[in-house]
Amino acid sequence: MIDDTDRAILRVVQANASLSAGAVGRAVGLSQPAAWRRMRRLREAGILAGRELALDLEKLGFGVTVFLGVKLAAKGRVSLEDFERAVAAIPEVRRVDHVLGRFDYRLRVTARDLPDFERVLRRRIMALPGMGEIEANVLLSEERLPGPL
Structure with a gap:
């Protein structure tokens, strides 16, 4: 406590x-x-876990962030663990959230520009096991809310 x-x-x-x-x-x-x-x-107790370093991705040349809603095609054919393991191996995927709702997963993908994102989408993400429906939302701006939780 x-x-x-x-x-x-x-x-x-x-x-x-x-x-x-x-x-x-x-x-x-x-x-x-x-x-x-x-x-x-x-x-x-696991309440304090690690230290997070915030990188300015835009200054590092990664100017595009896209949120992808991913619905698996057939949940019975591919295990969630297989999908999660495969998607975690893609370096441009910065975050993987298993969610409830219309989609099974929400991915945060960072790319240099839109052509780079398209390459990642076509060659890596769409080739993942069990891929079904995808919806993309491009991040226009992001505001971090200051202050503690």
């Missing part, structure tokens, strides 16, 4: 995951050892 101090630590770490335990402690009114123990407990 987490308490208000743990929640305060999570807010601080969520804003900047690279802070030391001493800096986190100062931000929430704890000593470095007390903050370190709490952070270790949160990691062991």
Whole structure:
């Protein structure tokens, strides 16, 4: 069970995951050892998991992001695990979400430009096992909501 101090630590770490335990402690009114123990407990409980690095994909030459809704053709013929394993091997697929609704999966695909996306779609994604219906939505802009969860 987490308490208000743990929640305060999570807010601080969520804003900047690279802070030391001493800096986190100062931000929430704890000593470095007390903050370190709490952070270790949160990691062991799986609440704090890893550190995420945000890359500016556009500055790296990847100017197009497309969300694909994917409906498998016949769920009985290909296992979900086979599909997930195959789609995870495509480097341009940045995220795979198994969802409820009209589609079985929602993929986030990053490409250099639209011709590059078309190449990935035709040669890699459409060749996946069990592919059925696909719907594409091109990302026009993205706003990250600031603040903790």
